[in-house]
Amino acid sequence: MILEHALLSVKPGQEDAFEAAFRQATSIIAGMPGFGRLTLSRCLERSGTYLLLVEWDRLEDHTVGFRGSAEYQRWRDLLHHFYEPFPRVEHYDEVLHA
Template structure:
């Protein structure tokens, strides 16, 4: 499993429109082969910055499969106009994880 990590700097004042567009774009990525999960979080300290985490079966599911697909063009059309500057995307392998115990999942 690979985790895609992207900090998304949204143009000030466009946050609400970005969140609406992201809701439209989410089913596109979720339908891709190798997609496992996605979370989008908004920074408390910097409300114009969002953290996107996407889990993929393999690196190639993201870099070749998704980015090389016609669906990626739809994703780009919906979202890329909101970023300034364009986000840096990195991929990670899990090294360590501690499961939450005794508490319901945070929302």
């Protein structure tokens, strides 16, 4: 399992619209091959900051499969205009679980 990590900085005043768009976008990513699950969490200390965690079977399921799909274009159209700056996305391989 690969864990995708992204800190999302949403433009001020756009938080409610972003959350509504993300609810809509969840069905897009959930149908992708290799998708496991995702969580979107709102930061308590920094308004407009969200943590996105997505579990994938393999790195390529995200970087090639999802990002190379027509569905990703719809995801992008729904969400990318909310970000300032654009998020850095990183992938992690679990070392320890307690």
